[in-house]
Amino acid sequence: MTAVGRRELHKQETRRALQEAAVRLFEQDGYDRTTVRDIAAAAGVTERTFFRYFATKEELVLGEVLDLLPVIREAVIGRPAGEAPYQAVRSALLALLDGLDRGIGILFASEEGATPSALAVIHQVEEALEAAFVARGVAAGLPASVLSKAATAAVHSTIETHTKLPEDQRTVDNARRLLGEAFALLES
Numbered sequence: 001m002t003a004v005g006r007r008e009l010h011k012q013e014t015r016r017a018l019q020e021a022a023v024r025l026f027e028q029d030g031y032d033r034t035t036v037r038d039i040a041a042a043a044g045v046t047e048r049t050f051f052r053y054f055a056t057k058e059e060l061v062l063g064e065v066l067d068l069l070p071v072i073r074e075a076v077i078g079r080p081a082g083e084a085p086y087q088a089v090r091s092a093l094l095a096l097l098d099g100l101d102r103g104i105g106i107l108f109a110s111e112e113g114a115t116p117s118a119l120a121v122i123h124q125v126e127e128a129l130e131a132a133f134v135a136r137g138v139a140a141g142l143p144a145s146v147l148s149k150a151a152t153a154a155v156h157s158t159i160e161t162h163t164k165l166p167e168d169q170r171t172v173d174n175a176r177r178l179l180g181e182a183f184a185l186l187e188s
Contacts, residue, residue: 015053017043022060030167031061062121069128072096076132085133089151090183097172097179126152154182 021042025034036057040050054060075092083091130148138144158178162170 011053014043014045014049018045018050018053019060019064022057023064026061031057065121066124068096069124072125073128073132076129077135079136081136084187085136085138085147086151086154086183086186088132088136089129089155090179093155093179094176097176122152122156125155150186151183154186155179158182 018039022034022039025038025042029038034057036050037047039057039060040047043050054063072092075096076088079088079091126145126148129151130144133144133147134140138147158175161178162175165174
């Protein structure tokens with residue numbers, strides 16, 4: 001195993017500083033009111049530096065989601081074997097929400113709706129859940145595909161509903177409640 005060089009370590013620190021600054025500003029001012037200039041300044045770098053790491057602020061947010069996919073997949077796989085597929089996803093996501101210091105609405109906080117990039121990430125979430133379901137014993141192909149798409153739709157609907165709440169109501173508790181309601185609909 002090779003040690004990470006100082007330059008690479010600095011790049012990782014800068015990337016993380018930009019992500020953390022963005023999260024703080026999105027929560028404070030909202031996604032749409034936060035500019036790339038604001039994020040760069042809060043991270044202590046220039047706009048030019050921001051664009052070395054991310055093409056857009058949307059890419060920054062979606063990158064956070066992509067970073068969570070392996071964690072979500074493993075959390076679903078690690079649920080008790082007797083748990084039904086939707087219950088496994090719901091329980092895994094609720095456990096992950098407990099570990100977040102911000103609301104789930106930040107993931108798709110733009111008022112512009114689902115962009116092509118967001119739709120590509122949604123597809124990757126579906127693939128990760130499908131792989132988790134197969135690893136849990138759900139038949140590959142149509143059964144795992146349908147279950148993963150339905151579970152992803154429940155998560156996406158939760159996120160969209162959460163972002164439409166008044167700002168003071170966009171809490172982790174409300175995200176948990178909405179997620180529970182969405183999965184209850186699938187299980188009924």
